Amino acid sequence: MTTTRHPDPAASCCDFDRSRRNFLRNLGLLAGVGVITSTTGASFMQAAFASTGAASNVLLVLSLRGGADGLSLVVPHGDIAYAAARPKLAVPSSTLLARDAMFGLHPKFAPLMPMWTAGSFAAVNAVGLAAPNRSHFAAMEAIEDADAGSVERRGWLNRLVGLDLDESPVEGAQIGSAIVPTSLYGASPVLAMADIDDMSLPGRDSPTGYARRVASLTEAWAEDSTSLGRGARAALDMSDVFADVAGQPSEPLNGAVYPGGDLGKSLGDAARLVRADIGAEVITVDAGAWDMHVGVGGVDAGLLTTAVEELALALNAFFTDLGSLGSRVTVVTISEFGRRVAENANNGLDHGWGNVMLLLGAGVRGGRYHGTWPGLGDGKLVDGDLAVTNDYRSVLAEVVSSRFGADVSKVFPGFRPTPIGAMAAA
Amino acid sequence: MVAPVAVPSAFDRHLLSRFSWGITPALIKESAAAGGARAWFDRQLNPAALPAAPPARLVEWWPHLQWSPAEKFAADQAGVHPGYDQDNDFCRWTLMRRMTSAQQVQEVMTGVWGNLLYVSLVRKSFPHLPRYDATIRANALGTYERLLVATVLHPCMLCYLDNAKSTQKAPNENLGRELLELHTVGRSAGYTEADVKDSTRILTGYRVDVGASCKAWYGPEDHAVGQVNVLDFHHANASPDGREVTLEYLSYLARHEATAQRVARALAVRFVADAPRTELVDAVATAYLDSGTDIPTTLRALVDHDDFAASTDRKVRTPIEDFVNTYRTMQVKISPPSADPSGAATSILAGCTSMGQRPLGWPRPDGFPDIGDAWSSASRMLSSWRVHKNLAGAYYPKVGIEYKPWEYWLGPLPVRFDDLVDRLCRLLLAKTRTPRLLATAVAAIDVQPAEIVNSSHRAVRRMPLLLDALFDTPDHMTR
Numbered sequence: 001m002t003t004t005r006h007p008d009p010a011a012s013c014c015d016f017d018r019s020r021r022n023f024l025r026n027l028g029l030l031a032g033v034g035v036i037t038s039t040t041g042a043s044f045m046q047a048a049f050a051s052t053g054a055a056s057n058v059l060l061v062l063s064l065r066g067g068a069d070g071l072s073l074v075v076p077h078g079d080i081a082y083a084a085a086r087p088k089l090a091v092p093s094s095t096l097l098a099r100d101a102m103f104g105l106h107p108k109f110a111p112l113m114p115m116w117t118a119g120s121f122a123a124v125n126a127v128g129l130a131a132p133n134r135s136h137f138a139a140m141e142a143i144e145d146a147d148a149g150s151v152e153r154r155g156w157l158n159r160l161v162g163l164d165l166d167e168s169p170v171e172g173a174q175i176g177s178a179i180v181p182t183s184l185y186g187a188s189p190v191l192a193m194a195d196i197d198d199m200s201l202p203g204r205d206s207p208t209g210y211a212r213r214v215a216s217l218t219e220a221w222a223e224d225s226t227s228l229g230r231g232a233r234a235a236l237d238m239s240d241v242f243a244d245v246a247g248q249p250s251e252p253l254n255g256a257v258y259p260g261g262d263l264g265k266s267l268g269d270a271a272r273l274v275r276a277d278i279g280a281e282v283i284t285v286d287a288g289a290w291d292m293h294v295g296v297g298g299v300d301a302g303l304l305t306t307a308v309e310e311l312a313l314a315l316n317a318f319f320t321d322l323g324s325l326g327s328r329v330t331v332v333t334i335s336e337f338g339r340r341v342a343e344n345a346n347n348g349l350d351h352g353w354g355n356v357m358l359l360l361g362a363g364v365r366g367g368r369y370h371g372t373w374p375g376l377g378d379g380k381l382v383d384g385d386l387a388v389t390n391d392y393r394s395v396l397a398e399v400v401s402s403r404f405g406a407d408v409s410k411v412f413p414g415f416r417p418t419p420i421g422a423m424a425a426a
Numbered sequence: 427m428v429a430p431v432a433v434p435s436a437f438d439r440h441l442l443s444r445f446s447w448g449i450t451p452a453l454i455k456e457s458a459a460a461g462g463a464r465a466w467f468d469r470q471l472n473p474a475a476l477p478a479a480p481p482a483r484l485v486e487w488w489p490h491l492q493w494s495p496a497e498k499f500a501a502d503q504a505g506v507h508p509g510y511d512q513d514n515d516f517c518r519w520t521l522m523r524r525m526t527s528a529q530q531v532q533e534v535m536t537g538v539w540g541n542l543l544y545v546s547l548v549r550k551s552f553p554h555l556p557r558y559d560a561t562i563r564a565n566a567l568g569t570y571e572r573l574l575v576a577t578v579l580h581p582c583m584l585c586y587l588d589n590a591k592s593t594q595k596a597p598n599e600n601l602g603r604e605l606l607e608l609h610t611v612g613r614s615a616g617y618t619e620a621d622v623k624d625s626t627r628i629l630t631g632y633r634v635d636v637g638a639s640c641k642a643w644y645g646p647e648d649h650a651v652g653q654v655n656v657l658d659f660h661h662a663n664a665s666p667d668g669r670e671v672t673l674e675y676l677s678y679l680a681r682h683e684a685t686a687q688r689v690a691r692a693l694a695v696r697f698v699a700d701a702p703r704t705e706l707v708d709a710v711a712t713a714y715l716d717s718g719t720d721i722p723t724t725l726r727a728l729v730d731h732d733d734f735a736a737s738t739d740r741k742v743r744t745p746i747e748d749f750v751n752t753y754r755t756m757q758v759k760i761s762p763p764s765a766d767p768s769g770a771a772t773s774i775l776a777g778c779t780s781m782g783q784r785p786l787g788w789p790r791p792d793g794f795p796d797i798g799d800a801w802s803s804a805s806r807m808l809s810s811w812r813v814h815k816n817l818a819g820a821y822y823p824k825v826g827i828e829y830k831p832w833e834y835w836l837g838p839l840p841v842r843f844d845d846l847v848d849r850l851c852r853l854l855l856a857k858t859r860t861p862r863l864l865a866t867a868v869a870a871i872d873v874q875p876a877e878i879v880n881s882s883h884r885a886v887r888r889m890p891l892l893l894d895a896l897f898d899t900p901d902h903m904t905r
Contacts, residue, residue: 065789198808202815212891216870217811219862220899227802228742228903235804235811289789293588293600345596346588351603383619 057328057362057403058274060318061284064311064335066291069349070356071338071386072304073109074123074369078102081376085342089296089349103369107299108308111316115360122366124357124395124422125373128337128388132353156396156411196269197250199242201235245276256321259313263287267318274325281404287311290335294348302347315360330403331360334392340384341376354386357395363402363423370422390420398423431852438463439856440738441729443905444697445470446530448751449856453530467729470531471567471722477528484522487762487771488515495553495581495640502552503638509552516555517547517785518775522760524750535566535721538696540786541793542689543577543609545586547786553640554582555786570689570719571680578605578676581634581642587791590634592626594650602626604791606656611684617657624654628661628675631668644669657682680719686711692796693728698737700797706733739904742798745781748810748903749774755854755902756817759828769826777816777823781809814897819890832889836879843868843885844875850892855901863901870895 076082077093078101096104098116103125105116115121144156201217203210214236221232250272258264266285273280289307296304319326338355354374359366374380374387381387397417400406405426408417434442434454441463442449460466470476485491490498490512501507527533539562545551551558558580565573577583578601584590587601602625606617617625631649634642646666654663654671659678663671679685690710694702706728713727714720728734743751753760753774763771778784782805788794795801816822820829837849847867848859855863864875871888879885885892896902 198812199805201808202812209891212870212872213895216866216895217898219866219869220895223862224900226740226742226900226904227798228807228900231802231804231807235807238804239808293598294591344598345593346591346598348588348598350599 056281057330058280059282059399059403060270060329060331061282062315062331062333063284063286064290064333065286066289066335067337067339067351068290068307068333068335068355069292069296069304069339070125070335070354071341072296073106073308073358074125074356075104075106076102076125076373076376077104079373079376081341081378081380085376087343088347089298089343091299095299098367100369102373106305106308108305109312111312112360115316115319116367119366120361120364122359122364122422123369124359124390124420125369125371126354126386126388127357127371127390127392127395128353128355130388130391132337132382132385132388196242196272197246200239200246204243241278245272245278248272248276252317252321254320254323256317258317258321259310261310263310263314264317267314268321271318271321274322274329287314292339292348293344293350294346296343296348319361327362330362330364330399331358332396332399333358338386341381341386342384352385353382354388357392359395359399359422363399365422365424370420391415391418394418394420395422402426431849432458433852433856433858434458434463436738437735440735441467442856444741445534445729447524447527447533447747448754450754450757451853454856464729467531468726470529471725473529473532473567484519484526487522488519491516491519491556495557496638498553499638499640509549510547513547513552513555513786514775516559517778518763518771520559520785521746521750521774521778522771525753525760532563532566535725536563538693539566539573539577541796542692543573543583544788544791544793545582545786546788546791548586550590550636551582551585554580554585554634558582567721569680570685570714570721570724571677573721574609574680575673575676578609579632579672581640584632584634584642585636589629589632590636592630593633593645593648594627594630595648597623597626597630597650599623599626602629605629605679608792610679610688611657611682612688614687615657615682615684621656624656625675627652628654628656628663628668628672631666632672681715683711683715686714686719690714690724690728693724694733695796697728697741698731698734699740700799703733706731739900741905742801743903743905744794744796744801745783745806745810746778746785747905749778749781749813751902751905752814752817752897755897757830758817761826761828764826766825768823770823771826773823777813781813782806810903811894811898814902815890815894818893818897821890832886835889835893836886840878840880842875843873843877843879846879846885847875847892850896851901854893854896855899857901860901863896863899866895866899867892 071082072089072091075091075093075096077091077096077099083090083093091106093099093104095107097107097109097113098105103123105113105123109116112121201210201213203213217232217236221229221236223229224232252258252268252271253275256271258268263285266287270283270285273283287307287310289303292303296302299305315331318331319329322329334357335355338352339349340352344350371390374389376386393412393415394417397408397412397415398420400411401408402423402425408415431451432454433439434449434457438457439449442453442457445467446453457463457466460469490501490507493501498507498509498512502509502512524533524537536559540559543562545555545558547555558577561576561580562573565576581590583601587604588598589601592598592601599622603622606615606622606625607613611617627650631645632642633645633648634640644667646668649666649668651663651666651668654661654675656675659675661671661674665671687707690707691702693710694707698706709731710724710728714724717723758770760770760774763769767773775784779787782803783794783801835850835853836846841849844859844864847864850867851857851859851863867873868875871885871891873879873883873885873888877883877885
């Protein structure tokens with residue numbers, strides 16, 4: 001790697017001393033169909049290392065793509081209007097877990113009940129965008145951009161990463177898909193990977209041949225000012241780091257068993273990244289089959305119950321796999337919108353507004369339901385939808401400030417968060 | 427001294443690069459024979475006048491592509507040909523068409539419209555997918571209005587976006603909404619939720635059996651009658667047979683100014699730049715509206731705009747484009763599929779997917795992103811470089827594929843190394859050697875420009891590395 005040169009300091013600055021500190025500076029985020037991981041920036045990362053030398057906290061943002069039905073995840077069984085609106089699809093009150101007078105969890109959350117009981121799994125009700133937006137794409141863009149009114153195309157994770165004044169070669173990365181999501185678009189460079197094991201240039205066993213290949217690629221890309229040029233330089237810069245990660249055992253630890261499918265694979269890769277301890281601080285994972293206009297089904301069979309089961313098993317495996325490292329890791333779920341309160345005639349649910357966010361792991365004030373509840377009764381709904389009484393950015397703001405000490409006004413410009421109380425103070 | 431391999435002019439290279447799946451020596455000849463790329467383009471806009479030979483034969487490689495939807499459904503149910511296997515073969519066939527079709531502009535536009543009027547690989551629509559694709563191809567160079575009607579009301583789209591079950595009693599808004607948001611006017615047109623509801627009501631009645639028969643029919647009893655208002659479209663919608671109001675509605679949408687802007691913008695992003703200038707989009711939109719949504723007229727306005735000529739090499743090739751282009755420029759011949767899964771006709775799908783993009787693999791109805799930022803991740807670079815290496819060295823695939831012999835790439839020996847690099851740049855990149863490309867080649871195999879390469883020179887042994895190095899460049903990975 002010493003042959004790599006970087007004539008463009010803005011695009012790529014660091015030397016190739018692979019000290020641990022440089023790993024931290026260099027490695028940004030990991031993302032995917034995937035997973036996104038990002039460092040939050042040297043400003044607080046360096047502070048964390050300078051002061052304690054300890055490993056940093058990790059945020060995993062899990063996007064439930066398609067608009068998950070929050071009312072089936074955290075069921076408002078105590079709201080009389082719920083069962084009335086869903087004669088076929090209401091999750092029966094008797095099956096619910098962690099049931100209080102108003103709410104209960106879908107029965108397929110059973111694998112996560114130990115975390116609920118231990119106080120490290122919580123839900124925030126009636127969250128979402130400040131105004132209804134039933135377009136998947138516009139809603140996702142708005143959520144991932146999280147800078148209302150700005151025309152700049154830059155996602156909140158990219159802004160989080162961009163708090164770093166010391167521009168490192170790679171501050172964002174993605175696992176599971178080569179496609180960079182909106183939350184990562186923007187000025188700060190990002191890394192993305194289809195598979196964590198494929199993140200290094202092959203041919204390292206032949207030092208001469210490898211050096212020639214790196215030299216040739218450097219000639220080809222060193223001065224390329226396009227997005228491809230940034231990607232190429234990121235690939236060259238990170239190749240060594242990921243060769244180390246790939247060299248470590250890939251089997252889950254502590255008896256963890258991930259469910260088959262993309263979500264389990266992505267969370268397994270995310271756990272490997274946390275364990276590799278190379279500075280990934282924000283990881284996002286997409287789990288994308290929640291758009292259930294038809295065939296939602298009941299608690300025994302159907303699209304929804306299957307999806308909840310996969311989600312719960314994967315998250316349980318993730319925290320089991322992490323073991324004591326889990327004390328550094330916070331998971332938050334985001335979905336572009338909830339579903340309409342009333343079921344449609346195809347055993348399905350159309351696009352709605354208010355939704356639920358789940359919080360698990362470090363710093364979570366768990367074992368309880370957070371957020372003001374607007375109710376489902378007459379006059380409470382907005383055009384047939386659960387109202388949003390808790391802006392999703394208020395939840396994220398609590399997470400990034402409590403876990404990373406991030407300046408909320410820089411991550412969510414112009415936004416004033418309302419206290420939710422879902423996270424323990426830093 | 428032999429005459430060097432011919433390369434097109436800068437503009438011709440640009441046009442061929444944007445409107446084909448990859449420039450080959452054969453394509454350069456074809457363009458020269460037509461009197462230049464612009465004349466070639468005009469010819470391509472009338473695909474009926476072009477030879478169709480290779481793609482017509484290709485369909486026989488995977489017989490189920492020609493089965494009826496009911497036959498495809500039955501084969502899936504019987505476990506003979508599971509639906510996902512049928513989808514995989516459809517993807518392979520798509521890649522093969524792009525590699526081999528003589529109707530390159532039609533094949534490019536089929537991809538563009540297929541991404542705008544997108545249907546992903548999902549169970550509920552798979553029996554109809556090959557016919558949907560054929561419908562797009564047949565209308566790819568007609569008018570957008572006809573294309574819109576043919577696709578939105580196609581059983582494949584009706585199943586994909588749940589209109590198949592939408593009735594007046596139980597309207598399903600999925601298609602009614604995406605028709606506005608994705609296929610026509612877009613959100614900036616300012617339609618309301620009430621508009622979405624009426625858009626949905628207009629479309630009620632177009633039914634498809636999502637079960638064994640896969641039959642499509644119009645059900646007047648399912649059509650929601652009564653006044654509908656969507657933007658400035660108003661109709662009494664009094665008849666239970668809503669087909670007339672639907673056609674009027676789709677015609678209204680196709681010819682709407684906001685649709686013109688949306689289509690023009692999609693074309694400008696695809697063929698000019700990630701952030702096209704408003705002037706260009708306006709000019710293309712005007713041609714679209716003035717010509718009654720005529721696609722060739724619209725494309726000519728785009729190609730003849732100054733912004734097009736000024737945008738050389740500015741677009742990132744998506745992984746699929748990179749993959750197909752690499753196969754084309756390697757000039758390989760692929761044999762029909764066999765039982766061997768490593769055979770090229772079969773393994774191309776895994777190869778393409780490993781680059782990070784599988785045909786129709788985007789999970790949402792808005793189609794793959796078409797801007798460089800989305801396709802420039804480090805992972806994409808590494809996986810592209812891996813595929814380049816396998817092909818450049820003829821390492822993989824090895825079965826069911828015929829590579830050009832190394833003598834072809836070397837040309838007459840002895841040759842100065844810089845002249846050899848020039849030859850390869852012409853063959854692989856359709857351009858002459860640049861200082862950067864020469865430096866890239868020099869670094870790749872440690873041979874100096876003035877060295878004379880004869881048959882025992884180490885450069886001969888290192889030809890796989892040399893080809894690979896030229897594929898791993900901005901020159902190959904942009905268009």
